[in-house]
Amino acid sequence: MYTKEQVNHLQEKTTELLNSSTANFSKEIILDLRAVLRFHEYRYYVLSEPVLADYEYDQLFRLLMQLEAAHPELVTPDSPTQRVGNSLNQSFVTVPHLVPMLSLDNSYNAEDLKDFDRKARELSGLTEIEYCVEPKFDGASISLIYENDMLVRATTRGDGVEGEDITQNVKQIRSIPLSAPFSSKGIQQIEIRGEIILSKQAFDAYNNKLVQQGLAPLANPRNAASGSLRMKDPKEVAERNLDAFLYHVSYFILTVNTQQALTTHSGSLNLLWEMGFRSPKEEKVVVQGIEGVINYCLDFEAKRDNLPYEIDGMVVKVNSLELQEKLGMTSHHPRWAIAFKFKARQATTKLNTIEFQVGRTGAVTPVAKLTPVFLGGVTVSSISVHNEEYIQQKDLRIGDTVLIERAGDVIPQIVQAMPALRTGDEKNIVFPTVCPVCSSELFKEEDEAVWRCINIECEAQVVERMIHFVSKDAMDIKSFGEANVRKFYELGWLKDIPNIYHLPFDKIGAMEGFGKKSVDNLQAAIEASKQQPLYRLIYALGIRFVGETTAKTLANSVNHLLDFTHKSEEELLQLEDVGVKVAKSIQVFFHNHQNVEMLKQLEKIGLQLVNTKKETTIGGSLSGQSFLFTGTLTKFKRSEAEEKVEALGGIILGGVSSKLNYLVVGDDAGSKLEKAKKINTIKIISEDDFLELIK
Ligand code: IVH
Numbered sequence: 179m180y181t182k183e184q185v186n187h188l189q190e191k192t193t194e195l196l197n198s199s200t201a202n203f204s205k206e207i208i209l210d211l212r213a214v215l216r217f218h219e220y221r222y223y224v225l226s227e228p229v230l231a232d233y234e235y236d237q238l239f240r241l242l243m244q245l246e247a248a249h250p251e252l253v254t255p256d257s258p259t260q261r262v263g264n265s266l267n268q269s270f271v272t273v274p275h276l277v278p279m280l281s282l283d284n285s286y287n288a289e290d291l292k293d294f295d296r297k298a299r300e301l302s303g304l305t306e307i308e309y310c311v312e313p314k315f316d317g318a319s320i321s322l323i324y325e326n327d328m329l330v331r332a333t334t335r336g337d338g339v340e341g342e343d344i345t346q347n348v349k350q351i352r353s354i355p356l357s358a359p360f361s362s363k364g365i366q367q368i369e370i371r372g373e374i375i376l377s378k379q380a381f382d383a384y385n386n387k388l389v390q391q392g393l394a395p396l397a398n399p400r401n402a403a404s405g406s407l408r409m410k411d412p413k414e415v416a417e418r419n420l421d422a423f424l425y426h427v428s429y430f431i432l433t434v435n436t437q438q439a440l441t442t443h444s445g446s447l448n449l450l451w452e453m454g455f456r457s458p459k460e461e462k463v464v465v466q467g468i469e470g471v472i473n474y475c476l477d478f479e480a481k482r483d484n485l486p487y488e489i490d491g492m493v494v495k496v497n498s499l500e501l502q503e504k505l506g507m508t509s510h511h512p513r514w515a516i517a518f519k520f521k522a523r524q525a526t527t528k529l530n531t532i533e534f535q536v537g538r539t540g541a542v543t544p545v546a547k548l549t550p551v552f553l554g555g556v557t558v559s560s561i562s563v564h565n566e567e568y569i570q571q572k573d574l575r576i577g578d579t580v581l582i583e584r585a586g587d588v589i590p591q592i593v594q595a596m597p598a599l600r601t602g603d604e605k606n607i608v609f610p611t612v613c614p615v616c617s618s619e620l621f622k623e624e625d626e627a628v629w630r631c632i633n634i635e636c637e638a639q640v641v642e643r644m645i646h647f648v649s650k651d652a653m654d655i656k657s658f659g660e661a662n663v664r665k666f667y668e669l670g671w672l673k674d675i676p677n678i679y680h681l682p683f684d685k686i687g688a689m690e691g692f693g694k695k696s697v698d699n700l701q702a703a704i705e706a707s708k709q710q711p712l713y714r715l716i717y718a719l720g721i722r723f724v725g726e727t728t729a730k731t732l733a734n735s736v737n738h739l740l741d742f743t744h745k746s747e748e749e750l751l752q753l754e755d756v757g758v759k760v761a762k763s764i765q766v767f768f769h770n771h772q773n774v775e776m777l778k779q780l781e782k783i784g785l786q787l788v789n790t791k792k793e794t795t796i797g798g799s800l801s802g803q804s805f806l807f808t809g810t811l812t813k814f815k816r817s818e819a820e821e822k823v824e825a826l827g828g829i830i831l832g833g834v835s836s837k838l839n840y841l842v843v844g845d846d847a848g849s850k851l852e853k854a855k856k857i858n859t860i861k862i863i864s865e866d867d868f869l870e871l872i873k
């Protein structure tokens with residue numbers, strides 16, 4: 179990006195400017211300061227090779243601020259001072275992408291890659307194809323538009339067709355230039371795609387800060403990056419130290435009389451690098467034929483832990499842009515690119531002890547406590563080992579060295595114990611016969627693997643039920659949370675669910691850590707929850723086997739919640755998604771005198787037990803059609819899609835059966851897809867098909 183002469187010149191200018199003051203004002207000084215600051219931002223954020231101390235950078239930055247404040251007519255939108263955010267509480271407007279943002283098809287091994295290559299060769303008629311291979315960055319995708327060299331817009335991916343305008347936040351990312359000399363290449367407008375990431379170091383620093391503030395750390399850098407992009411306050415975004423890799427030119431307009439500027443993908447990456455962006459210039463390779471691609475992917479996988487940022491695979495792209503165009507795309511993916519996903523990360527650690535935790539339904543879950551180990555972006559110190567059978571199958575013992583793994587966002591698992599490393603001091607895991615919390619006898623149903631405490635007064639269950647009641651997907655009482663439920667329970671203010679609506683706010687306000695504002699917020703959130711629709715209340719009650727989907731079906735089938743006290747099992751079985759187990763569980767709940775009393779109390783308090791809004795929209799475009807979503811959805815959120823289906827009169831089913839009309843398939847779909855393939859009447863559709871259907 180900078181020639182040797184330019185570097186020498188900018189270094190000299192830096193020394194000169196460090197000795198100047200606001201008194202030496204001239205227009206040239208402002209221009210020099212900008213050039214020098216941009217140069218040092220580039221060294222620091224793009225090359226990671228700073229040649230200036232932080233305090234010296236700050237000194238120059240302050241000088242520019244002062245001069246611009248005195249001469250506002252000279253401020254330009256791409257001045258380094260213009261990154262500093264000022265629009266507090268911004269809202270994000272939805273805007274269309276110039277070109278839809280597609281996702282990539284996945285491959286997991288050499289065979290998949292060979293298959294991809296074979297199809298590309300067949301379609302193109304070529305015997306060998308040139309590929310460009312680069313890392314698959316694990317972050318949040320963005321799209322940037324530069325017009326006449328200025329960054330004019332940055333957007334999130336959104337549903338792939340339109341995204342949210344996050345320009346102000348993206349300006350906080352120092353490795354993204356506010357202006358870039360595209361016009362020198364005859365490019366008037368350009369749309370660039372890339373990934374916002376958090377380095378492992380920035381992620382750790384941020385999580386440490388959260389923990390110090392008593393907050394929960396974030397699961398992985400990807401979540402941290404996508405959350406950061408939608409922060410209301412750009413200043414907070416700046417504090418997160420986000421970074422960006424730009425890896426794709428999706429669109430450009432040339433100025434009149436300019437020759438085609440780009441012919442290969444690797445050329446695009448080089449151009450972006452030359453324009454001052456962090457593109458995978460060094461990390462990429464151009465190879466002829468798929469064998470070289472496979473070798474590069476496997477070599478890179480072996481090195482992934484040495485990188486300062488997370489990658490979850492490689493991306494293989496046909497290098498010729500002309501050939502890319504010829505190959506085109508399916509409704510989901512380009513046919514000229516594929517992601518190669520890395521295998522799950524594994525580590526070994528020690529199983530120190532087993533803790534038995536009692537859940538909301540009395541299920542006793544053994545949790546392995548491990549010597550903390552860093553695995554795929556997070557520190558793992560405990561893993562659920564599900565039940566007694568699972569422990570026996572894996573032959574786990576206390577003191578064992580265990581192999582654990584974590585694939586992407588998936589919860590870590592114990593793969594196996596390592597018997598060869600046993601010393602003889604290991605101890606068998608003995609399952610308790612009584613509840614570890616209330617000491618009542620544990621029971622196991624015939625067809626179940628789980629031991630259960632059936633004392634519904636058991637302290638652990640009472641607390642877990644309340645935690646579930648206030649949680650996001652249930653009554654969504656914001657700022658209540660698990661910690662407060664536990665605290666208020668210990669203080670004796672929270673013995674059962676109705677107590678949530680009678681909390682002593684004066685006493686809470688006097689507690690350490692509760693300011694007036696937080697008490698007001700909590701009180702308002704509790705009050706607001708009284709208006710939650712009936713299906714949320716049903717789900718919040720935590721009736722066994724009643725998930726969100728069944729809760730909606732149940733809510734739609736009655737006029738008042740207490741109607742369930744006189745519904746027969748046969749009547750319940752008529753409902754969509756309700757089988758014998760679910761029907762029995764609903765009956766047990768509504769035939770319990772204490773539960774009925776609690777519901778009456780909640781109604782008196784003002785909660786919605788009446789079904790005010792029948793959920794199905796009669797005559798909607800999806801009326802009578804049933805849907806199920808499976809796999810990782812990349813174009814929309816599952817909950818939003820489900821709401822959309824319902825708003826259009828369709829229904830959501832909980833599993834694959836002959837009653838299902840549409841299965842919407844995201845990435846990495848598994849058993850549901852396989853099952854659906856066997857039922858002819860089910861239409862298996864992609865996310866794009868779904869978007870088309872609801873248009
Ligand atoms: S190319 C049309 N290259 O992976 C092709 N994507 O599942 C556009 N990603 O949504 C994507 N690193 O957010 C491409 N080097 C890379 C990438 C990359 C990460 C993300 C991107 C995309 C997702 C695909």
